[in-house]
Amino acid sequence: MADDAGSTPQTHPSRGPGAAFGVSGSEASHRKNPLMRLLDFAGPHKRLTILGCVLSAVNALLSIAMLVCVWFVVRDLVAVAPDWAAAQSAPLYGAGALGCALAGLIVYFCALMCTHLAAFRTATNMRKAALEHLAKVPLGFYSARSTGELRRIIEGSTGLTEGVLAHRIPDFVGALVTPIAYLAVLFVFDWVMGLVCLIPIAASAFCMFLMMGGGMKDKDGEGNSNAMSFMMNYQNALDRMNKAAVEYVRGIPVVKVFQQTVNSFRAFRESIAAYRDFATAYVKMCEAPQVAQLVAINATFFVLVPTGILLAYAAGDFGVFLTNFLFYVIFSALTTMMMSKVMYASQAVTEAQDAVGRIEGILGAPLMAEVPVEGAKVPADDSIEFDRVGFRYPGNDAWALDGVTLRIPAGATVALVGPSGGGKTTAASLVPRFWDACAGRVLVGGVDVRDISSDLLMERVAFVFQNDHLFKQSLADNIRAAKPTATRAEVERAAHAAQCDDIIEKMPQGLDTVVGTKGIYLSGGECQRIALARAILKDAPIIVLDEATAFADPENEALIQKALGTLTEGKTVLMIAHRLSTIVGADCIYVLDGGKLVESGTHDGLLESRGLYARMWADYQTSASWRIEGRGDGHAA
Ligand SMILES: Nc1ncnc2c1ncn2[C@@H]1O[C@H](COP(=O)(O)OP(=O)(O)OP(=O)(O)O)[C@@H](O)[C@H]1O
Incomplete structure (x- = not known):
């Protein structure tokens, strides 16, 4: 580097x-x-x-x-x-x-x-x-x-x-x-x-x-009195206990499945003991x-x-x-x-x-560094370019991306594929500046993303996450999060285009149903469609999709694919997918392995070159046929 x-x-x-x-x-x-x-x-x-x-x-x-x-x-x-x-x-x-x-x-x-x-x-x-x-x-x-x-x-x-x-x-x-x-x-x-x-x-x-x-x-030499230092330690102990408690509560399904008790969660047990010790010491001191x-x-x-x-x-x-x-x-x-x-x-x-x-x-x-207003540049078009991009996560010495160069012309659909940990999500995250590159440049419309005002960049890019979060608000408000000024009709149109009609119909108050409370929850695939409605409403010219169909069952996947069709029409699309069947038609497929770009080309071209992609495709085909055989003879493979 x-x-x-x-x-x-x-x-x-x-x-x-x-x-x-x-x-x-x-x-x-x-x-x-x-x-x-x-x-x-x-x-x-x-x-x-x-x-x-x-x-x-x-x-x-x-x-x-x-x-x-x-x-x-x-x-x-x-x-x-x-x-x-x-x-x-x-x-x-x-x-x-x-x-x-x-x-x-x-x-x-x-x-x-x-x-x-x-x-x-x-x-x-x-x-x-x-x-x-x-x-x-x-x-x-x-x-x-x-x-x-x-x-x-x-x-x-x-x-x-x-x-x-x-x-x-x-x-x-x-x-x-x-x-x-x-x-x-x-x-x-x-x-x-x-x-x-x-x-x-x-x-x-x-x-x-x-x-x-x-x-x-x-x-500590920072001029804190004993009482202040004690208070800091006491609050830190409280923080650690809180943190461990949240971890423990989040992991309750695992706790139940593996028949664990609170005592088997070392971090939580230790944090409770540390809190007890500090509280006791504090009382003794006073x-x-x-x-x-x-x-x-x-x-x-x-x-x-x-x-x-x-x-x-x-x-x-x-x-x-x-x-x-x-x-x-x-x-x-x-x-x-x-x-x-x-x-x-x-x-x-x-x-x-x-x-x-x-x-x-x-x-x-x-x-995150924000370019001064006077120095901010406007992208010439909706293309994306990675110019010898390197990235390391803070505190991690290994390069998650190493010298990656790729170009997505405006209006093209490009897929990132590769083995797990290859750097696909990392690369996609650099476009909307969830992180900044440590080396090289990420350009949108020929302009380094660091030179584009964050408001403009956010206007240009819509990101659909692997597991998009839905707020405990009405479905309408969840969709409107992408564009708070949207009218009711615009929200309805976006929901319809994202194939959410069946979801809205079964909800007690339709679009006004508050999700995440009173037993009203959506499946992974349904959440994904609401997230797509959000992205459709935003109508950004650049779409970054991270595992958009990861949680979908076949029925949901078909609906999601339809919603994706509407979302991505005429847009620049950077797509990550493990289901290789969804990216066969991409204009270009980039293969990332160990943070490096190892192959690129169309689906057919990559199959012909018999490299990593061809092997991944063969594996994918085999696993797909296993599933079909498994269903056919009634045995799960
Ligand atoms: N927040 C993080 N902090 C530190 N390292 C991280 C973080 N997120 C990812 N990594 C590391 O960066 C590398 C690339 O991860 P990334 O998630 O981009 O891979 P990926 O190709 O998207 O994997 P997958 O297909 O499994 O989602 C991996 O080695 C991973 O361990």
Whole structure:
């Protein structure tokens, strides 16, 4: 391979996280703060989060104001006891306390409204960004990651950030504002008792600090705290278990046939054990500091009461001392709540950091290189050409295609045949750029496919896969996937041309029947005809067919062949078929073996040359006759 351009498809770095929301990838990734990175996804809704946090802080101040008012009521009542009627300002402070409480409720409600709106929008934007990005990455990305893992990132990680933005962040802000205001107020009345109340808070904060990893950097040197590194490992273990579970569920028919149990699936068993180990280790890591933290935060009375008793002896005015003491008793109840909020918020931030990192992992996956608009070229016609094409799958040293040169003139029908693993599917995949060639060029209409805008290329090429996927949507919508603007009449015409009339007739709601649910499923051959209707509706001038009749029974095959006739009429066709009878009439047959083009010519010409194709044809004929004999004498061959 002289001009090996590397073994991976040409790609370019994505614009990165938050790109769709006005933040460039590098800008976003250089920001270390996970919350800032998370808010990048909020777009204009970032302001709502900020407003929500401000309101949460106001609510915290109102809560303190309410308690101060309550304390004033108590002070006034104690001062005039038992002549309660003399406490003239008490009703005023009482009303103040009530007003603060009501205002606090309203403000907190508004705060949560703001943060919830922003949280839902942020999670939606994250999902959209990830899904949009996934549609543009090369197929190699999917070989390296399982659907279970991707699903968990898109659903799980984004869902997790919802809770963080909606509740934890405003609570965190409120919990941070509270001690500041608290400190100011604490020292107003009695600085000694204020100081004493701070001891449990400081002890609790220290335990929390230990719980979060004690500021130690992880061995990875990337600045992750122990807690962050633990969270990453924990989430990775969850991912592996998810991935193995999806594999296991998909393989359930095999499990049943070979009477296996979950324990015989090593990967699944090991992933469950790894998850258990991480979960246990996590609990153990948090055990001691969390117990200490809970003890510390609930120990306010433990330090406050003895201090109060000591100070009572030295107090000049016992009445004033008692009311001050009551203030600290009321206030200390707040500390438990406040520190719990701080603890949950810190934990949530660690989770959010991991979630944002995982979404960024998807968004950071390089995209298939797209030619700049000004450099994009338009194909002159609908011909296809392979010019010394070489291709290796990422992570695979062997050449799946090696120096393949072939030409399909516009309007011609060409077949790719060859032994299994010869490179037929790989060659066909290079035309619509599912992959890019590692060496040489693939040309459509004389233009390198990499120089054609992807929209134009997709307009020009229709690809019918071996096992085309039908979405859990109506048949009409499945067909319309090829052309969303198609009218009902166009969809019906395409379905009719693809010989789908019998399928539609037997469906309870005809074309509007949703497939894949409520026991409504199609056979392989029927799926293939719906996929052909899709391709007919698309009406692209270049058709790539990969094993179009692979799943068909004889009856379906006849219908499929008829549908293919309509689809391919006047088009450039590149066709892969194992049933050699379907390609006898092809204008040219290319034979691929071990990634190399070994023969080419018409059916008759290749038979005459007595090469690989002739041998494959002879084998095909023999196997076909075995089947016929087998049926005739009632024995399966
Ligand atoms: N996603 C992949 N990752 C790595 N290697 C792959 C991948 N897909 C195919 N290959 C390898 O590339 C080579 C060509 O495979 P390809 O599917 O193109 O052959 P094929 O001729 O279409 O085979 P078949 O007739 O069995 O479908 C094979 O050696 C195969 O193992």
